[in-house]
Amino acid sequence: MAKGPVLFDLEEAAPSVAEAPPVPDVVPVEAPQGAAMQAAARFAARKPSRLVRLFWGLLVALLGAVLSVAAWNFVNDLMVQVPLLGWAFTVLLAVFLLVLAAICLREMAAFGRLARLDGVRHDAAVALSAGDLGAARAVTDRIVALYRGREDTRWGRDRLAELRVDQLDAEGLLGLAEQEVLVPLDAAASREVEAAARQVATVTALVPLALADVAAALTANIRMIRRVAEIYGGRSGVLGGWRLTRAVLSHMVATGAVAVGDDLLEPVLGGSIIGKLSRRFGEGVVNGALTARVGVAAMEVCRPLPFSKGRRPSVRGIIARALGGLFGRAKAT
Numbered sequence: 001m002a003k004g005p006v007l008f009d010l011e012e013a014a015p016s017v018a019e020a021p022p023v024p025d026v027v028p029v030e031a032p033q034g035a036a037m038q039a040a041a042r043f044a045a046r047k048p049s050r051l052v053r054l055f056w057g058l059l060v061a062l063l064g065a066v067l068s069v070a071a072w073n074f075v076n077d078l079m080v081q082v083p084l085l086g087w088a089f090t091v092l093l094a095v096f097l098l099v100l101a102a103i104c105l106r107e108m109a110a111f112g113r114l115a116r117l118d119g120v121r122h123d124a125a126v127a128l129s130a131g132d133l134g135a136a137r138a139v140t141d142r143i144v145a146l147y148r149g150r151e152d153t154r155w156g157r158d159r160l161a162e163l164r165v166d167q168l169d170a171e172g173l174l175g176l177a178e179q180e181v182l183v184p185l186d187a188a189a190s191r192e193v194e195a196a197a198r199q200v201a202t203v204t205a206l207v208p209l210a211l212a213d214v215a216a217a218l219t220a221n222i223r224m225i226r227r228v229a230e231i232y233g234g235r236s237g238v239l240g241g242w243r244l245t246r247a248v249l250s251h252m253v254a255t256g257a258v259a260v261g262d263d264l265l266e267p268v269l270g271g272s273i274i275g276k277l278s279r280r281f282g283e284g285v286v287n288g289a290l291t292a293r294v295g296v297a298a299m300e301v302c303r304p305l306p307f308s309k310g311r312r313p314s315v316r317g318i319i320a321r322a323l324g325g326l327f328g329r330a331k332a333t
Contacts, residue, residue, distance in 0.1 A: 025089025107239050114244060117234045120146070121305040127170050128306075138171035140177045143304055146233050147181060158182040178305050186299070189228045190313050193295025194322035196224035196329040201323055205281050217287055222246065224291070225298045248298050285323060292318045 049096055071093060079086030120142050127135035144160065147153040159180045167173040203216040226241045234244075296315050300307065 070295075080262045080305070110235065110239075110241075111243075113126075114234045114302075116146070116304060117232060117304050119171075121306060123304050124174055128174060130240065131170050133168070133170050133173065136173045139298060140164065140173055140307075143177055143181060146304060150233075152184065153181055154182060174305060175308055178308055178311065180301065182305060185231050186303075186311070189231045189295075189299050190318060192224055192231065193292055193299070193313075193318055195289040196220050196295060197291040197318065197322040200291045201284040203284075204287045205284030213283075213287070217291065219292060221294050224295055225302075228295065228298045229302045232299075234302050242300075244301070248301055250292060289315075289319045290325050292322060 075086055075093065078089055093229050120139060123135065123142075124139045126132075126140055140160070144157055147157065157180070160177055161174055163180070165171060167176055200217050200220050203220075204213045207213055209218065222241060222245050225245050226235075228247050229235060229241070229244060292315055296318065299313065
C-alpha cells in the first residue's frame with residue numbers, strides 16, 4: 001500500500017464559507033404581557049349574569065331565614081329549660097344584631113361618601129363647561145366642607161379663603177381650589193400608587209406559584225384603590241371598596257388600558273433591555289406598570305375635581321419612580 005497523503009479530484013468546486021447563512025444571535029422571545037394584572041382586571045370587572053345574581057340573592061335569603069328560625073327556636077327552648085342561659089343568649093343575639101346594623105350603616109355611609117365625591121366632580125365639570133362662576137363658588141364651598149375636619153388640608157383651605165375673592169371666572173376659581181387643596185392630596189395618592197406598583201412587580205417576579213401572582217395583584221390593587229379613595233375623602237367599606245374597584249377596572253378593560261404598549265416599559269427598561277430579562281422578571285415589570293395605570297384611573301374616579309390641563313399624573317413618571325430603583329442594577333449591567 002502506498003503511504004502518504006491521498007488526493008481526490010472533486011468535480012464541483014467546494015462551497016464558499018461566505019455563502020453560508022448567518023447564525024441567529026438569539027431566539028426571539030415573546031414580550032411579557034402582564035398576565036397576572038390582566039387576569040385580575042378581567043376577574044374584577046366581570047359582571048355576573050342575572051341568573052347568577054338571582055341564585056346568590058335567593059341563597060342568602062334562604063340561609064338568613066333558616067339561621068333566624070334556628071336561633072329563635074334555640075333561644076325559646078333554652079328559656080324553657082334554663083331561663084338564665086336563655087336570657088344570656090338573648091342578650092348576645094341582640095348585641096350581634098346591633099353590630100350587624102352598625103356594619104350596614106357604615107356601608108351605607110361609605111356609598112354616600114363616594115356618591116358625594118362623584119356629585120362634586122360632576123357639578124365642577126358642568127360649572128367649567130358653562131363658565132358659571134356661581135356654580136364654581138358652590139363647588140368650592142362643598143370642597144372646603146368636605147375637608148373641613150382634616151388637619152392636612154388646613155393650610156390649603158386658609159389660602160383658598162384668602163385668594164378666592166380675586167378670582168372672577170369659574171376656571172380660575174376651581175383651578176385655585178385644585179392648587180391649594182387637592183395638589184397635596186394628589187402627591188399622597190401618587191405615593192400610594194407607586195408603593196402598590198412596586199409591591200406587585202416584586203411579588204410577581206419572586207413568587208413562582210400559579211395564580212399566586214393574580215391573587216397578589218388583585219389584593220394589592222383593591223387596597224391601593226381604597227387608600228386612594230380615603231385620601232380624597234371617600235373612605236369606603238367592604239362592599240363600597242369592591243364596587244369602586246369594579247368601576248375602575250371595568251373602565252380600564254372597556255377602554256383597553258390593560259393592554260401593554262411600548263410606552264409602558266420605556267420609562268423603566270429602555271429599548272432592548274426587555275429582551276434580555278427573564279420571563280418572570282419582565283412579567284413583574286409589566287404587572288407593576290399596569291398597577292400604575294389602575295392607580296391613575298382610581299385618582300380620576302375618586303378626585304372631587306377633574307384634573308385640569310397639565311395636572312393629571314403621568315403614568316410614565318409614576319412607573320419610573322416606582323420601578324426605576326428596582327431595576328437600576330439591570331440597566332448598569
